[in-house]
Amino acid sequence: MTNLGVELEINQLEKSFGHLEVLREVDLRINPGEFIAIVGKSGCGKSTLLRHIAGLEKATTGEVKQDDILLDGLNKQARIMFQDARLLPWLTVLENVGVGLGLKKEWMEQAKWALQQVGLEERAKEWPAVLSGGQKQRIALARALASKPKLMLLDEPLGALDALTRLEMQLLIEELWLKQKFTTILVTHDMSEAIKLADRVILIENGSVKLDLRIDLPRPRTRSNPKFAKLEEELLSSVLGKQKLDLQEHRMRKVGNE
Structure with missing residues (x-):
């Protein structure tokens, strides 16, 4: 939309x-x-x-x-994205994307949608440590997109x-x-x-x-x-x-x- x-x-x-x-x-x-x-x-x-x-x-x-x-x-x-992806290492990729969505019931669906937008939906259950620098920035972008700013x-x-x-x-x-x-x-x-x-x-x-x-x-x-x-x-x-x-x-x- x-x-x-x-x-x-x-x-x-x-x-x-x-x-x-x-x-x-x-x-x-x-x-x-x-x-x-x-x-x-x-x-x-x-x-x-x-x-x-x-x-x-x-x-x-x-x-x-x-x-x-x-x-x-x-x-x-507004949502802001920095040079450093600033991902939380103890959270999965999907959980990192959903960080800014609070306790909304639909947070997981919104986070999955955002991951799809950056082409990394298949990495949802992985940990940030296994991602490349470019993939980490895609996740940071997805996190910014998740709330549809x-x-x-x-x-x-x-x-x-x-x-x-x-x-x-x-x-x-x-x-x-x-x-x-x-x-x-x-x-x-x-x-x-x-x-x-x-x-x-x-x-x-x-x-x-x-x-x-x-x-x-x-x-x-x-x-x-x-x-x-x-x-x-x-x-x-x-x-x-x-x-x-x-x-x-x-x-x-x-x-x-x-």
């Missing part, structure tokens, strides 16, 4: 830890069912922004609204995977999003991944939104598409900024001296 995602509106959001400003005047609007990727250098505020949307952090100033309602406390419509928050969930497994997981996440249309926010360092998956790529620099890039490419997207490469170059140029110019100048001097 198609799941209609939430609408998010972030207004003048700021967050400081002591004298350290992490987020500065962040304004962002996300439409229901939209897939957003957030990119930027380490320490720029990407994960802090995600934690505010999840309701895990309280803003210094500003606000986060969800479906026109001010978010105050834990976001019950309207908002999926992905904090570098594929960062520790090998290249092939990462590509497989990208395809799976895109397939599930297209089918269920929950609003999705992905934090990633991988510019290519951001362009492949997202409707919009948001670049955070020094705690502020520097770029909001719409990705007008048909799906499924391939990196061999010239438009894909052009968008990736534009995004990398924005991320690297002066650092890229300095690198280009260094290369020109090197060529000139040869």
Whole structure:
């Protein structure tokens, strides 16, 4: 069944830890069912922004609204997936998927449904220790799906995977999003991944939104598409900024001296 995602509106959001400003005047609007990727250098505020949307952090100033309602406390419509699968080793795969479902009578059916969505229903009775890294992340994704959330928050969930497994997981996440249309926010360092998956790529620099890039490419997207490469170059140029110019100048001097 198609799941209609939430609408998010972030207004003048700021967050400081002591004298350290992490987020500065962040304004962002996300439409229901939209897939957003957030990119930027380490320490720029990407994960802090995600934690505010999840309701895990309280803003210094500003606000986060969800479906026109001010978010105050834990976001019950959201599920979050991290780089570490965080499976409980003393529970079976099925029990791990059902952890967030509480004592509902139908928890087992919901957990089985979620496992089917990620293609691992046959591993339901096994222990996490026998799974590969990619399989563990599939289980973590199933756990997030089990409650049929309207908002999926992905904090570098594929960062520790090998290249092939990462590509497989990208395809799976895109397939599930297209089918269920929950609003999705992905934090990633991988510019290519951001362009492949997202409707919009948001670049955070020094705690502020520097770029909001719409990705007008048909799906499924391939990196061999010239438009894909052009968008990736534009995004990398924005991320690297002066650092890229300095690198280009260094290369020109090197060529000139040869």
